[in-house]
Amino acid sequence: MGFGLIYKRLIFCVAFAGILLFHGFCSSDHQGTYAGPKYTFMHQATSAPAISYYDYIIIGGGTAGCPLAATLSHNATVLLLERGGSPYGNPNITDLSAFGRALSDLSPSSPSQRFISEDGVISARARVLGGGSCLNAGFYSRAATKYVDGAGWEGRLVNESYRWVEKVVAFEPPMKQWQSAVKNGLLESGVNPYNGFTYDHMPGTKLGGTIFDPEGRRHTAADLLKYANPKGLTLLLNASVHKILFRIKGKKRPLAHGVVFRDGSGNKHRAYLKRGSKNEIIVSAGALGSPQLLMLSGVGPSDHLKAHKIGVVLDQPLVGQGMSDNPMNAIFIPSPNPVEISLIQVVGITHFGSYIEAASGESFTDNPTQKDFGMFSPKIGQLSKVPPKQRTPKALAQAIESMKALDPAVFRGGFILEKVMGPISTGHLELKTKNPNDNPSVTFNYFKEPQDLQRCVQGLKVIETVIESKAFSKFRYDYLSLPTLLNMTANAPVNLLPKHANVSTSLEQFCKDTVMTIWHYHGGCQVGKVVDSDYRVLGVDALRVIDGSTFNYSPGTNPQATVMMLGRYMGVKILKERLESNKSN
Template sequence: MGFGWWKLFGAALVGILFFHGFCGAETAPNFSFMHNATTAPDISYYDYIIVGGGTTGCPLAATLSQNYSVLLLERGGTPYGNPNITNVSAFGRALSDLSPTSPSQRFISEDGVINARARVLGGGSCVNAGFYSRAATDYAREAGWDTRLVNESYQWVERLVAFQPPIQAWQSAVRAGLVQAGVVPYNGFTYDHIYGTKVGGTIFDLEGHRHTAADLLQYANPTGLTVLLHATVHKILFRTKGKSRPLAHGVVFRDASGTKHRAYLKSGPTNEIIVSSGALGSPQLLMLSGVGPAEHLRAHNITVVVDQPLVGQGMSDNPMNAIFVPSPIPVEVSLIQVVGITHFGSYIEAASGENFAGSSATRDFGMFSPKIGQLSTVPPKQRTPEALAKAVEYMNSLEAPAFRGGFILEKVMGPISRGHLELRTRNPNDNPSVTFNYFKDPQDLERCIRGLETIEKIIESKPFSKFRYDYLSLAALLNITANSPINLLPKHANVSRSLDQFCKDTVMTIWHYHGGCQVGRVVDYQYKVLGVDALRVIDGSTFIYSPGTNPQATVMMLGRYMGKRILDERLASDGN
């Protein structure tokens, strides 16, 4: 094969450009209730205060505003008018933006895997790859959800933000390869999570415009909702004097200029503060407010309101491993569209690039690009800024054919391996310390291996034959994926890399981390925080397992679902 072939194709892991050029930014809805936090009064009062205008917070606020006054506090800005968010052509650019005003805030877990958390109205739905798929019916049943209301809530979301993607040649070949590999039956296009192979939904419309959880604010009662942007909540306020349990009654937040504001609940037995700040932000805010492991809080000079040792525990991130398959022919540009849902606990998906023309400066933004921290060519602990910079530099030196091909990936469902989250500082703008313990449980590693074996069957299948070089074995593809561009020649040129070592060395995130405020441990099954009153957490931090193949549909559904449940509870209470 020779040195030149490895140089041309071996580095493609570090940067498929999915699209180039712009489609034009989506125009902002006329949200009269949306303001910069600098315009907020020093003190204000509401029936509900929601901390976090993300994938759950937006549909929750829209629902509660129908009957009550709601304050929605978002630490980031608006997604509207930002082409790096609203256009599929620019996927990844928000993730690669490391500025303080970026809609995405990078963090690195203690495992060494580079990750991101959203910092924008609409949350992760503004910066993700757009795949839309519901949770399994068993998942909803185990969560204790009302299945009728769950279905209605999904449909409420889907009317505004979900679409059927166009399936072209690469994705069609992966789909047929999955079926031939035994991931059956083929279920066609569906939002439902069912075993077999299917085409899922997307939040990108046919014109390539992203639709996010922020769009769900179109359902809001504009007279009942106030949305404040660039509003960072520093603390939840509790009343303890004369109370059998601490009572949440307000929050302290700062605007972009650093000015402090206070928002309080109006007097009333059923008014509440709801935290929807995500798997990192929600346990972090509880701890900063004095709800968490007492010893850890005291170490940060935080007054303990409730000793709750399980806050920050049960952190999980679904490990992802991908194999790059160079193609002898051009392939279409695609993000995740087809998925194989196996019985052994791994999900198989694919994304592709194309043989493009353009300057090297545009080659930074693919789903597996080092520009966004997705660098699997060195083990996690070695993914230093220097390694990332070297990978980006090398990627930009390659000719266009090096990017012709695509990735087939597997994501471990679950996972069984768990970690924890701790405070680093008392500044809510700082990332907490989080450990996910990828593959600590051997069952997770086994599922990764079986997922890679399934990918091998897809690559060797007849439907996929036109997109592969016949002389490239799986061992060669693993070497391509795992060894460039840090070394141009394979590290194990004459030795077959074991699949278990490949799983450990090339693990990346698929941005589906969860836990930290789990149901039955930190919150009850109505999402009320244990040990205090008038405080709930409603978001992905409450999940024991990430729902479906992608959680965003269920996280949006949960906001609508719990909004309706809370309204129904209050209606019943008022009726009595």
């Protein structure tokens, strides 16, 4: 095939297929279906009694909820309620070769529930035991020491909790030629020093961890339930919590004492806390689910709750505020030479607040006639060729249909991306309906703050220097400069760029037009605003929120390691409080 024809098809591909960023996680080798552990405490919610009693009720068996439940089960009775099913036995979750397929499954039983922010960016939330760790790109990296100190966490216990997680889910990935070229290009571009392979967050360039093992099998937060005491834990799947119940007597603070949930058949169940001053309900339903459930239970902005005819338990105007999602932008670099299939392995942690990552290689399903561009494809809503507000179902359908005609040679190359740290820009979340299974309305306000936009521009400039570095020369065409890659010309490809009539596209405009999610959204129940430093909900008793909704900023380059750590960390702290209380009594 002539190079000109390849480029014509590349234009066609980029125009309709969107970014193919994390497709490098896929492989043509089928690893088989992983049946998973046989947890004796795991049951369908349909088997639950109409009324039950526990020391702790945890809402959400996700990235934080699983390690939290496993820890608390050693000195208390724990009910863990997960609205989704099990990840085990589902090759779309467990097999690296099937990476990204779960995100394109739009069925009611899918482990991924699609949502579209009011900004127009299409995203997803987990609906499965193990939460987002069942759907993500697998990258594992700790939070920075400065972040830990700022959160007021105990450094020794934080490190112990990370190690507890890493024994089960974290691995060192292989690194081959293309990723090595990116690494050396970052160093040549001044993103120094090279910190080697490490889970730690340090300025410079490093090789991070992954939750995919050497056999290509994903390990998730659900695997951390192996640490649980089977006699102390009851796990119910397909259990959708509709409301937290409160006791309100006289002028005393509202006391959380139970929950109402429905099973997969729609039957209603109630679970209550046993009598005891240290018994609690803990919400770990994620950045969308936790503020949503507080509002549905009467804790939130009173005017908003009244508009939905929800009885106000506590007027808390900051519930749902401070929502953020780290904006991500990427550049595809066509290669004159073959590249390996690789996941996100190398990270450049810059001094100005942008993280540089990369992925490479082509991705197809086991059936070569069914092409699938993985996690950043139109099938999951990633269509950066079209500005956010124009990413309609029709545009997605056209892009999906267009993928069928593409030649594999078009995708020889890889992506280098930048993700904005923080970010500073924030938005808010509101209810749409009173049904907890419906998505709330969420606005992230990408690039609302100028500093976020400037970080994106600076990140793109670093990518340019990596592309033009000597280290990366084997994987680039010399005449394709960054401006050429970013702008439509008669003889060059458009790189994921919406056109503006009579307007010369700037890097700022590129950032705005091609912004996508990297699935690191957070906020809505932030520390100091909705919960205190021990994650107790302000203004009510016996209720905590422990998950990413409490974050003011996304920790590290990728948050999953820290969310899992937080579940373990807070479980240890809560058990210590319980033990000290029992001694004093």
